[in-house]
Amino acid sequence: MGRSSKDKRDIYYRLAKEEGWRARSVSRAVDLCAAPGSWSQVLSRKLRGKDKSEEVKIVAVDLQAMAPLPGVTQIQGDITKISTAQEIIRHFEGQSADLVVCDGAPDVTGLHDVDEYIQAQLLLAALNITTHVLKPGGNFVAKIFRGKDVTLLYSQLKIFFSSVTCAKPRSSRNSSIEAFVVCQNYSPPEGYVPNMSNPLLDHSYDVDFNQLEGPNRIIVPFLACGDLSAFDSDRTYPLQLDSSKEYKYLPPTQPPIRPPYQQACQLRKNNLLAKEDSPSGPLDDALSTLDLNTSPDTNTTTPGTSD
Amino acid sequence: MASPVESVVKKIAVLVAPVTALEFLGEDFLLTGEGPILSVYSLQASAKECASLNVLHNYRIHGIRPGRKYQSGERQFNNVISSEISVWDNDEEEVIVFGGKGVRLVSFNSAGQCLKLIGPLLELQDWVLDIHWLKAQPHPLLGIALAHNALLLLEAESGNILSFYSCVETCLLYSALMIGQNWDSLVLVGGTVFNQLVLWRPTGTKPDGQSQVERRLLGHSGVIFSLCYLQKSGWLASASDDRSIRLWSVGTLGGDAGCGEETPTCLRVLYGHQARVFCVKLTPSRVFSAGEDGACLLWEWGGEGKVGCTFRGHRSGGVRALAVSEGSVGCREGWLATGGADGGVRMWRVAEERKDSEETQSETQLDLAFKGQGCPKVVRLVDEDESNTVLVCTDQGEVCLSHGDTWDVIWQGGAEFQSYCVMEITSIQVQNSNCIVWVCAVGNLNGGVQVFLVRQPGVGVLLKAGQGKVHSVLWVKGQSGESWNWCLLASGSEGLVYRWTIKVMEDESGLHMKEETLLPFLLPPCAKRWLTAAVTLSQKKGLYLCGDRRGSLLLYAERERNDRRIEEEERRMDLHGQETEDRQTHLEGPMSPISTLYGVHGKQGVTSVCEYQDLCYSTGRDGSVRILTVEENVLKVRRVQRSCRGMEWLEKVLFLGSDAPQGKKLNERTEKRKIDLESESVAEARFVMVGFHSVHFVIWDPHRQEKLLSVACGGGHRSWAYKCPIHTHTDPHAHAIGHGTLVFIKHGAVMASRSLASTETDVNGHTLKEGLHGRGISCVCHLGSMTKTGELSELWEIFVTGGEDTTVGVLAVNPQSGTVKVLAVLTDHISNVRALAAIRRVETNERGRDDWTNTSLLSSLVFSAGGRAQLQCYRLLIRLDEQQGQPICQVTQIAGHRLDEQWERKRNRHKTVKMDPETRYMSMAVVHNGTEYILALACSDGAVRLFSVTESNRSVDMLWECFFHQRCVLSVATYKLEDSQGRELLLLFSATTDGCISVWDLTAVLNSKAGVSWQGPSAPFFSIPVHQSGVNTLTLAPQREMGQMEENIISLASGGDDGQLSLLSIKIDQKEQENGGMSLQLLSQWSVPLAHSSPLTGLCLLRPTLLVSSSPDQRLCLWRVNSDGLHPLKVLFSHIADAAGLWAWFGVGQEGGAWVVVCGQGLQLFQLTEREMDEPNVTVNRRAKEEERKKVIFSHRVSRT
Structure with missing residues (x-):
């Protein structure tokens, strides 16, 4: 040493x-x-x-x-x-x-x-x-x-x-x-x-x-x-970085905590957003049936994300 | 208009930016804010822009508040909507315009239709969220709401501060609204960064100048972007990041009422937007909201929050501004205006209340109450004398015609036609008469085809199309001499298509029908072997274009005429008796296609073919329209137009301004054809696509990227008929075509999307200004300048743009008038378009010489590249239309390529994870080499790739790839030069995220034939670190100042993510040795480390001594290159946020000067005069600059050393 x-x-x-x-x-x-x-x-x-x-x-x-x-x-x-x-x-x-x-x-x-x-x-x-x-x-x-x-x-x-x-x-x-x-x-x-x-x-x-x-x-x-020899944040890497280690998808460590769009996404998922050609249902009832305290919807796309 | 201030205001040639403010002046004018520019549109007769002025310099307009002359009246023009309607008379109107920290007073003279600036630009210390005209004597005052939850009282013209109050909660506001007429009774509603609404009054102020929050409205889970208050009902609306609109009952605000009800309640929560809601407006019976999803929703008061109407008129990026005219406040018809992130402005007619208010949404689809036997299978519309009747064919073999509310069985096919039949109708002109009759043809399971007149079913013929099932019957209209003839096609078994000409004649005993059998067509063998579409071509007689169920397009030639010639020939050469006999029998048999495009529309088949203005169009269930030409009896695809995402089932195309009587146009057309064929430039017509998108029948406008009509009919596999609105061919606007009526079959019932008699249009919108991409424009490329007669007023600059919305746009910009015209939108990319390159093609003129001087014709080969490693190549032919004086563009698709094409073809790919990187093409350079074009691409997977594109055989081949860099390659540039022996050399420059620039010798690729055995270099021969981090842009130019032509000296400029600008001077030498190779000598390296305060993203060497650079810091910098380095020459402010690309060129004509275009969140064109390019910043106008702006100081905490 x-x-x-x-x-x-x-x-x-x-x-x-x-x-x-x-x-x-x-x-x-x-x-x-x-x-x-x-x-x-x-x-x-x-x-x-x-x-x-x-x-x-x-x-x-x-x-x-x-x-x-x-x-x-x-x-x-x-x-x-x-x-x-x-x-x-x-x-x-x-x-x-x-x-x-x-x-x-x-x-x-x-x-x-x-x-x-x-x-x-x-x-x-x-x-x-x-x-x-x-x-x-x-x-x-x-x-x-x-x-x-x-x-x-x-x-x-x-x-x-x-x-x-x-x-x-x-x-x-x-x-x-x-x-x-x-x-x-x-x-x-x-x-x-x-x-x-x-x-x-x-x-x-x-x-x-x-x-x-x-x-x-x-x-x-x-x-x-930062180090030039480290991974390049702009480069697109294949998922298999290391031939000995198989790629496994990991969910985000901390998903967004109650994002603003959470309720809107829940409604959309359940097809409850108001639409022109759908007869309007009492939204409040629909809202009350949804349990919003369940785990946040992590699959929802945030606007404007594309490569 | 001449104000002293104006002379120093930099003239913006052309700007397209998000429209962030809209306000009506009565029903006659609309004010728009786009960047710092205030424009006025006159809404009388044909709506048009009548005045435009840069009012806010470096600030973007976020609000427009007219109304100073209403101080005497009760009317307030703020977001507070009172019920009174004031009549707007033609006079001088004062308008306050604000945005960012800038505030400016402007006057608009409606008689002279001009805008004038009043006083200097007031620059506040804080961001302005709302401005309110206040009653005061002798001059009106302005109440200003600031972003740190504070209120300012100001004298409008002088900008003197009279009062300043803040709330105890000094948190940031995203939106604010002032309510009340006097300063003393004013209430401020603020939407805080903490998702709350707070209400407070300056009069509630304690001695320390800070007010307490009096009401607090909780409920939103996102920040509040917009507020609106309705005085009459005491309702407040808020639009939020959480995608909802909330309606609150707050009672009367302002005046004696103070902050209204003690405990405000939330009345409604409206969820309907797919993304964030940016704007909200209230009228006594409605809520209008608009947002990032590009939709403007009209919410009816009735029901618990029901969407009455959806207005969609903007490309990606959403709606940023919304205004409702006064007319829609009362009971009259009014206007709704929406402004998009795409820079477009749309107007919509809204009737306040439907007359028959009982009409509910579910009943807008009309059941036509079909009462015949059996189930309806085929539905068609019979158009007679401007009225429409519905013709239905049932599975019981009956044909029924609607008659008022009743249905008449007009024909019964009996047992033969039961359980299966196909039907098609057409209108036929009676021989020797001008009369038009409707003829119906029905085919059955056993080869029977019954043809009869719709109005006289007794008149008809029964034809035999073989023994088997008649898969389809089709009518085609052909031209024989000066008259028309009609041909019936019936697709029978084993690929045989039987044909007859059908004639209807009139004599004293009435109408008669006569048929004449023609030779059948034979379809190519396949499993589902039947015909789905057919048309005869008017340009080439005797040619039929057909489409089949296998997705193939087929071209057949009528044999009669040709046969006669052939037979004559054969008779002459009677020597080969045996052969002639064979030939004869062959001639008797069915005809095979003379040209085939097998399966081009995919396995689901072709759905329609048509001919319009000498071009053919085909649609298929692959979601594409193919634009076709027939050259020497060979079918060729000129271009493919995809529809919107998810709309895979296309049925047909409709043309805008179509349906003009064919006969009248005949002569006109033949003349036109002559001209067109000479220049080989038949321009495409504007068309819309008709098809099914999941359960909807949709009309999609590919030019605007917009749905014109959507009817929930249940989806494909159904018979339908569409009645175009009558005014389609008179209305120049595309959306008119979406106001027709769809008749369709759903659950065994015949339905109509609305009453067939109805001609009114409930959503009658039009476009005041066309939008561009909406989301960011990543790259721009200047193709050339066009002038009609060399007049500069007629100058059009032609651009290609590529955007994050995955489209490529072709634009024509007239700098004189500021007109921006979208010539074409190409939608072949599946991801971002990041790079563009173009090469001007040399058109040979009539004298057979290369024509560079023709300024009214422009032909270019355009390459586009982007995400998902996709590459496209188009040939563009742009010419000035003689009549309209506007450019028109013809697009021919040459080739497309994707690196991961194999992946797309892989089965079950959704079940597996794609392991290879999704490479993005970051930058592109192109070199012309003989018959091929060599493309160099910077790839995000760390490679530099080289492709060869050949125009003639439409091929793309990868020549070389090299992963030397192992980092994301950000930019590439190529340079072709000649050595002393006259040999051509090719250099490639590549730059990466580590700030290095590398030089490659690619000379070998020029000489190797099609790159067969060429390996390519494995490493660059020169590499130099220039920047600290990524090199975003490279540009180069030869240095030929001293006239040393034999010396190859290049100026290479680069711009980096570190904001640095560098210029390298490089000398290239050919090595003396036998095996060649190049050596490079670095003559000088100059850098400006802090050229921009943010990444340098656009760079262009206008000449070796003049550089232009741009950056997201919104500055356009001009640099002079001297023998001692780089010197700043000029800094101009640009209104394009997130600037991503730049292009600069010298103008045409005597005026000289240069042009620069910057793209990003919009597009801006700058004109630079020679003087600006020569002298550094002039200090003379310093005083003028100071006078032009006035700082309004209310806080002395801004310390400065």
């Missing part, structure tokens, strides 16, 4: 050193909009896996209740509420967090301007609560849509963090506009007082530094992260 054996084993560990992280682990982390909890799982695994001596505290916040995750404290709450921020601080025993992550995404409408705006508001809400719980020098990672007004978000984040990068893991498909903004070294402007009574509103274009039409735009460096 040499000194570099760990480097060989863990590429992300090596990269973390190369990228100048002080330690692979940070002790206090907050996962905003955590459901179904995958990021908390990863945080728990990454932070705890290495150094048993260090105390690790992870708080996951979401409006919905989640299935319990070992080593993760869950808070069911609204990230726009000051009470939620206070509760996070309470779990850290008055200490601020080292890292805040937010992987939340809204229900998309299909109209890009609306979707991008709502995603931006989610990020700003996350940023607003972050200003209450993050320690100076801490880091913030959140999902962004790289759409028409992303430069406005960048300019806003640059006020609070000395380093802002746009990162895209190789596991994220090439064509998706989804990416992650990695904000390092939290350093709010002097005299900035965190305030949650009003929402943080986004910036607008100006004629000098961040132009709508013009060469001056605030675009942050892009970093493609």
Whole structure:
């Protein structure tokens, strides 16, 4: 066992050193909009896996209740509420967090301007609560849509963090506009007082530094992260990846929790949607006969999915 | 119209984007919002666009609120619908338009029909969800609902803030609605991100400026997209992500009533949409809703939520906007307008209340109360003097005719015709008379065919079609000289088709029928050997096109005329007596087809054949229409048109604007034919497909991808007759054809879809603007520009587009008028169309020379590729129609190919899991090489593949595949060059998800004959990492600036997912060694790492020194290439979200300049002047830009360092 054996084993560990992280682990982390909890799982695994001596505290916040995750404290709450921020601080025993992550995404409408705006508001809400719980020098990672007004978000984040990068893991498909903004070294402007009574509103274009039409735009460096030798998210693989292992279909680990379309799909399955050429039945009766608390319909197609 | 602001507003040449806002101005005008553009359509007489203006710059219009001059009246033009109807007079109308954070006041002069901007664009700090005109003195004010659950009071023209209130719950709203006439009594209904409806008032505000929620409506399980309030009844409607509409009784809102009832109740939950519901509107007796499923539903108040009507008029992507005119609020007829994600705008007539309100839905299908003996088997319509009677043949061998409410037995076949019979009718012109009579032919089990007059059943003949079962009887109408003759075909046993000509004559004793036996046809041997369809061809005399039950199309030639010639010849050469005898007996026997397309329509058979304007059309139960030509007595398929998914049983095609009297058109047609045959370009007519879709009888418009009629008749295997509406040939709109009446047999009863006498149309819609794909357009390809006489006003730019809706569209765009015309929709792909390529074909003109200069004719070979590794190739011939001055397109299908074709043919495939990857073709490049075309394809399974397509024998062959990359290949480009010895070299560039660009030497493929023994390279000869992640786009151009023609220097530009733009300068050398090979020298590599803030998806080198790039960040960037690198030249905002493709070219004519088209969620055409391409961003208009926009600041939390 040499000194570099760990480097060989863990590429992300090596990269973390190369990228100048002080330690692979940070002790206090907050996962905003955590459901179904995958990021908390990863945080728990990454932070705890290495150094048993260090105390690790992870708080996951979401409006919905989640299935319990070992080593993760869950808070069911609204990230726009000051009470939620206070509760996070309470779990850290008055200490601020080292890292805040937010992987939340809204229900998309299909109209890009609306979707991008709502995603931006989610990020700003996350940023607003972050200003209450993050320690100076801490880091913030959140999902962004790289759409028409992303430069406005960048300019806003640059006020609070000395380093802002746009990162895209190789596991994220090439064509998706989804990416992650990695904000390092939290350093709010002097005299900035965190305030949650009003929402943080986004910036607008100006004629000098961040132009709508013009060469001056605030675009942050892009970093493609992840291993090139790993599976390519854009490539189509045959189902039989390994000749020794036979392909077996596995259901999704966590199907959508009560998706909005659940009842409509149940009705459609039972041919109960109102139609022009069907005599109308009392829908309420039909509804009452359906047990909506049975397992969610996982076969239903969500709109707009096609390859 | 000339406003000072307008001069700096960038002129958008053409834009097609989702229609996100609609509003009526009385019954006369419709306002539409498409991207930032406000358009007005006049609804008088022929509806047309009368004015259009870019009002919101970089914001998309989400709402239009007319009505400032109604301040004196009680009428409010918001989503709050009051019962009063105001008469809209012709005057100046002020309209507030909003979307995103932008708000703008516009005036519309209905007399001059023009739009004018008033004041600057107001830019708020938050997203606007609703705007409400408020009564105030001296100027009206605007109440603005913001997305963070706040209200703003604003002076309309100046944009000064008077008041700002927010709710304690500062959560995000997806929708909002203001109710009330004064600021003091205003109520806000908000649809929150938490699926709730909250009601609050600014007057309920506490000193800290925040109001409490006064009512909360719970029940939706998804966010709320749209709200509407009906003052009269106190009802509120909400449309949600959970696919339902909820109706709430909230009582009177606003004014003294405050937030209405203490405990609002939910009256109805309406589930009927197949996907999310985006819009809802209320009228006193109805609810209108529309959504992602593309349907607009009309819900009747009666019953517990019953769908009264479904309006479908948009291609994929759904309905994004909905408006109901005032007329439909009262008792009169009104309009319903729907705006689609496809950019289309449709209008529908809605009558408020049916006169006979007892009429229920189940009774709209009329039982014609058939009372004859036995069970009806065949039903036909007899069309006499504009009135229709129904003719029915029963299994008791009786033929009955409807007569008012009674049925008369007109003919009884007796025992011979019992238990089995087939029937067909036709109208025949009486000899030496202009009189038309209806003739009926009935065939039985023993070869008997009875022919008789419908009105005089005693007049007739009994014919014998062999001994066995008569499988079918068919009438065909042929032309002999100047008159018509009718031929009866009866398909007997053993594939024999007996034929007679039937004549009806009149003399003093009345009508007589006379038959003349013709030689029978012989069908090719197969199990189900009978005839199902036949037609005579007018263009070539004596030719019959037939279809059989085996799915084959057969061409027969009448022998008489030819025989006489042959016989004469034979008489001359009387030497070979024996042979002549053989020949003679052969001539007496049945005739075999002279051309056969065996089984083309699949095993379920051909259902119809017809001829229309010199082209033949066949339908079959394989769900396809085949468009056929007869060239030198050989049948050829020009194109296959599939119907919609699941509609496998096609019965026939109907032509739009058909049914004009044939005789009148005869001369006209012969003349036209002459012209057409010269240019070999008989254009296809617009047709609709008639068939069965599960239990429905459906009329499908393949051009619009829309159902025009759907009748629940029970499905196929039934006899039917369809009466086209009378006005079909006068109405230019396709949907008119769907307003006819279907007569069919169901459960032993004769049914009609509605009264046969009825001519009115309850759903009478028309198209204000045609939509495109609806879902994203993945790729666009410019085919060429066409001008009629070189006039630029008559300029048409021709494009091909491929979309996520799996179709390929051919578009003609007139930049001057902004007209976008869909020339063809090709539906052969089964998955996304991701790549397109085209090669201009050289048409030889009359003088036998290559004709490049003809600007009114364009011929191209178009290749499309996409998901499920599918490849299609078409030949397009586009020419300007002389009369209409519009381009028309003729499509010939050349070939199609799929990698997994074997899989599709595999039996029981639904039981097994498909193990091979479902490869997507990501990008394509094409090279012309002699008689073949070489296609290079980037494949998602990690391969680069090469195909050869030959136009003449319509073949696609794979030449080479190489899995060198082992990653998804995202783009390919090819380059053909000549070396110093004049030999041709071929380079292939491929780029992958790891950011590398590789160069392959494919020269060998050019010289190898059909690639027989060619192995192809196993690795590229050069590879370079350029980007951090995937390379989305590649473009290249030769550098010939210095006139060094002998040096092969190429500029290769690439755009990546990392937002970087790179430009490589490459020098290609042929190696000196014997065995050739190439070497590559990288002269320079320049990069702009942050060229775009999102992935670069479109790139084009307009010239070696000028690059154009596009990206989902909605910017179109121009870059200048100097000897020292890349320099930004211009950044333009684009209204196309999710930009996926780009094409740029230099324009025709003296004006010069260039054009750029960007596709994504729509299509936008930009015109670039020479000046824009030369100078960097001009700073002179900076002040103008500042004046043009005014920031409205109400929150000072937006900190900036």
